[in-house]
Every structure is written in structure tokens, then in C-alpha cells.
Amino acid sequence: MSLPELSFSDPRLVLVPIEALSETGVSDAFATLAAPHGFDAPRRALFDAGFARYFARGEDLGRRTVTWPMPRLRHVAIVGEPHAVRPYAQLLNTSAWTLYASDLDPASSDPELVAYLLTLGDRMTLSGEVASAPLHAAAYWFDRTADEIAAFVAAAGRSSRPDAALLRAVAAAIPWLRELRHETLRSPASSAAHRGIPGSGLLVPPALEARPPALVEECAEAARQALGAFHAAWRRTDRAATDTLVAWLASAAPRLLVTSQGGRIVWDADAPGRVNALARELRDADAVAVASVQADLRVIERCTRAAHAAFTDPGALPAPDADSAQSGYSYLHRERGLIAYNLHEPGMERLRGPGLPFARAMLAARTAHEWAHLAVDAGWVPRIVDDATYDGRVRALAEEMERVIAAAPPAVQALTAADRAALAGSGTSVGEALARIVLGRMPDYRPTSSPCASSIRSSARCTSATTSGACVTSIRPHVSGPCSRATCTSTSTSASAPSRIDAATSRAAPGSTATSSRAARSTRRPSTVWRRTSPLSARRTPSTRAESADRSDARGRRVSARRSGSASAGPAADPAPTTVAAIPSAPGTPRPPALPCAPR
Secondary structure (H helix, E strand, O other), rough: OOOHHHOOOOOOOEEEEEEEOOOOOHHHHHHHHHHHOOHHHHHHHHHHHHHHHHHHHHHHHHHHHHOOOOOOOOOEEEOOOOOOOOOOOOHHHHOOOOOOOOOOOOOOOOOOHHOOOOOHHEEEEEEEOOOOOOHHOHHHHHHHHHHHHHHHHHHHOOOOOOHHHHHHHHHHHHHOOOOOOEOOOOOOOOOOEEEEEEEOEEEEEEHHHHHHHHHHHHHHHHHHHHHHHHHHOOOOHHHHHHHHHHHHHHHHHOEEEOOHHHHOOEEEEOOOOOOHHHHHOOOOHHHHHHHHHHHHHHHHHHHHHHHHHHHHHHHHHHOOOOOOOOOOOOOOOOOOOOOEEEEOOOOOOOOOOOOOEEOOOOOOOHHHHHHHHHHHHHOOOEEEEEOOHHHHHHHHHHHHHHHHHHHOOHHHHHOOHHHHHHHHOOOOOHHHHHHHHHHHOOOOOOOOOOOOOHEEEOOOOOOOOEEEEEEEOOOOOOOOOOOOOOOOOOOOOOOOOOOOOOOOOOEOOOOOOOOOOHHHHOOOOOOOEEEEEEOOOOOOOOOOOOHHHHHHHHHHHHHHHOOOOOOOOOOOOOOOOOOOOOOOOOOOOOOOOOOOOOOO
């Protein structure tokens, strides 16, 4: 599928790809392609103006304080109908913003609204939360002019997006948000003690202490209403859809397993006519979700057939690794050696509403990847270059990493000093250590003496006919679950991460599956507390483990110098979410899970 085909492959949205973006907006070439799909000249002009403001303002704040993320180029999904895609979906593994067509309507929107939505999207991605993101982004308003604020407030009042109430709550809060202080951007003006909001650099004067919790709760309620409206729009059961699915399974008998809670098998390829257990699982599922499940299973079947067609002797594949994690978009069942699909995969909503854009393509990638692991274990994937060429490429990678590190801003150099020292502790350069980590994360590399690659037929391909995939349920940067292989930590873009706001909390609901080491750290913990800071000192005063974790995560994100569950360095964990302690919430929130695995 070409890039233009991908951008317009899902009728629910237009995807503006990273390749078509710059600091000033959309390229002329893409705008020409997108014009017939509703992205006309007035909408393009509005988008470009908003994007340019987002980028310039973010870069300014990012250079002035380490508590503000530098702007970045990400895909932009422009959704047509309000209930077409689940609100707060973090599409393409948090590498995409989601805007609605109404956000780019010149008659009702404004560049100021677009700029703020992109800024807010960054905060939601980094914190893993919806309700606290507007509070954490308060510094955005410090330098806005009266005209800029007025334009945003007016556009928020006219907005028809599903969570317009959240924008209106922010608009009403701007006056007091501008009165907050900041550790580096705006030092306290009085000697009175201020309460800090961990991870944000924000300091709250005593007179305003009641405002942040109230704003977070108001935003949480707006998010709950938006999600509730989405679910209500798709809530319809249909026995015929279930009958169609089980009839197909009984007759086609695809080589796969369907599992349920706890990994219990509810449909087995070796007993295709036994469909009652599966039918019971689907009894209360939305009709559109049942159809999506069947489409998912067809993708697994197609990719499995393609993988087996690529092997000269599929029967010679080894058994799955005993430590294989039994979770994800799909996974190799460790006892059965078949691809399994869990209807109740943690962090996914496979039985509610339509699948998310591009998720099914990632299901295909995950399925192919699982079979590829067995091919690697069988010794069928050799390294195709000689030792000298390989060593030269490793050196070039190390040198490039050294150049990137040397060019990092002084603030980033200071924040990553300890990590870099640890990496260089083995007697090699930081670049060499990072190159070794990258190659260590790719178990497909094998010595040139590996068994002949003729065990694999090069002509087989796995493709997915559709892109509307399975839905997940966490606002956290979504992962479909890590690769099922405990030894594999490869990462990729997963399809999506919609968010669920718990009815009793401002936090996002628990995220999707994770490795055992990550899961061990995902036990619930108390909500992060206020941090009281003296205005006479710029030094941050740690008062909780959660706050210390926030600082470590912020450091790790900038160089990706630690690997989850390992003493060696690698991709850092996503930041732990932070909220104000006064907000009623569940006892805590698990950390975001590891990234998913897909073919490289």
C-alpha cells in the first residue's frame, strides 16, 4: 500500500502523514491529493496557521524549560463524523494527533483552537491521561495575548467536537491558569509556600489550590460524556452477526484459537463445530464489534497461510518458547503452537464499538511476526552480509549516535549525564553501547553460518485487506502488548490507543498488556501528591516515589537509555501519569505497558 493509499484508505478519516508535514504545515503535494477528500484550500490554510503556531510556541517553551516537550512532527488523523472513531484514540502508537473535521471548519474554528488541540494532544500522549492534560499544559497560556485568548475562547464556544465541553472548561479557566507560577518560566512573586504539580514545573499559589482539582474533575466529566455518547451510538446486538461468525469458523476451520478471560480457549481449530462457548462470549457484544472480530480472524488465517507458504517444511518449526507471553493483538499459544486471539485482551475493547483505523494492519503484522520468531528459532534467517560489512555498519551506527548526542542541547546533556556514564562504563563509547543495544534487540540477526535460508520461500506475502482494526481501551500510549517472546523487545507502531475514563476517577483506566517485568511494576499506587515548594528555591523537592519516577522517566525519554525489566540500557518507559492529590481517584494507576512487537 502506497502512502497516498494509506492516507485515504479508511473512509472515516484522512491521515496527514509525517512525510507531508513541516514546521509550517502541510506540503503542497499532499494538499493537492487531499483536496478531493474534503481537505480544501480554506481548511488547509486554517490547519497550516494552527500547526505553525503550535510548533513555534512549543519550540519556544521547550528551549526555555525542560518540563515542556519539544514539538514534533506526527501523523494527523482528521476524523469526519463525531462518533466514527473512539474519542482520545492514540492512533499509530501515539504517533498521530486526532482532529475532527469541525476543528478545521473556517466558519466555526480558528488557528488558535487548532494550535491548542495539538499542544493538548502532546500532553495527553506524554502523561497518559486526558483529564489532567489541560492543567499540565497551563504554561501554554502564560505568553498568549488578549487577542489570541479571545480567539480561542470564541472557537471553543462554537466547537461541535465530541468533547467540546472540555475545551469550554479550559476557556473558563484561562484567567487563573495564567496566575500559576512555574519553577523556571515564572518564579513565585511572594514568599508564601506554593504547591507543586509533579512533572509539570507548575507551582500553585495558596489562593488557587482549589482550582486545579476542580478543573481536572470537570475535564474528566467531559471526557466521560464524550465516551458515553460514542458507546451509545454503537450499542446494538445482533444474533445474526454472531451466527455468521460461528458458521464461518465451523465450516472454514482456520488454524487459530479464540481465547477468553484467563486465556481459556472458547474456539479451537481442532474442534471447529464446537461453537457454543464462543457464542456465549459474543452474546452481549455490539454487532459492529462481532463483525470486526470476524474480520480480525480472517486476517490471522490469511497471514498464517502466507507464513506457512513461505516455509518449505512448516512441520519442522520448533515449539514456541516456554516463556512466550500469552497476550497482544495475537500471540503464539505456547502449548498449541497456533496463533491465539483473545476476545478480552486487557487494554482492548474487542466487543464494543467499531475497530480503530489501521489496527487490523497491525494485527496482520503481529501475526506474521509471531511466525517469524519460529523461523528464527529454526535457524532459517541468516545474516546476509559478510563480517567486514556488518562491522562497518555497526561502526557507522555508533558514530551517528555519537553525533546526535553531541548535538543535544546543554539541558538534555545535563539530564542524561548519569545514563551516558552508565553506558560508557563498560569501556566502550556511548555510541558503541547504544549500537550494541539496538542490535541486541533484533534477534533476527544471525551469524552467516546459520542454516540455509532456502527453508523460506521469498514469494510469500502477508497482506491485510482492511484497516479498521481492534479497539483498545487505554488513553495510555497504546500497545497491543509486547512481543510474546520474552527475549524480544523490538518495537513498532501499533494501531491505536483510545482512552477510557473510569467512572469514579479522573485517571485513565488500566492500560493494555505488558511483559511480566512491567506487570510487576503495574501494581496500583496512591495518586501523586502536591509538592510544596519554597518560592526562594528553584530546587525541586522530591516528596514521593511517584515524583522521583516522573523525573527518571523524563530523563529516560530524552535518550531512551534504559530498558524495562533489564539492567542494560534501551527504550525508556513512558512517563508515569500525575494528577492532583485532592482529586478523588482510584488507589493508583499502572504504568504504561511496553511497546508492541511487529516485523521490522
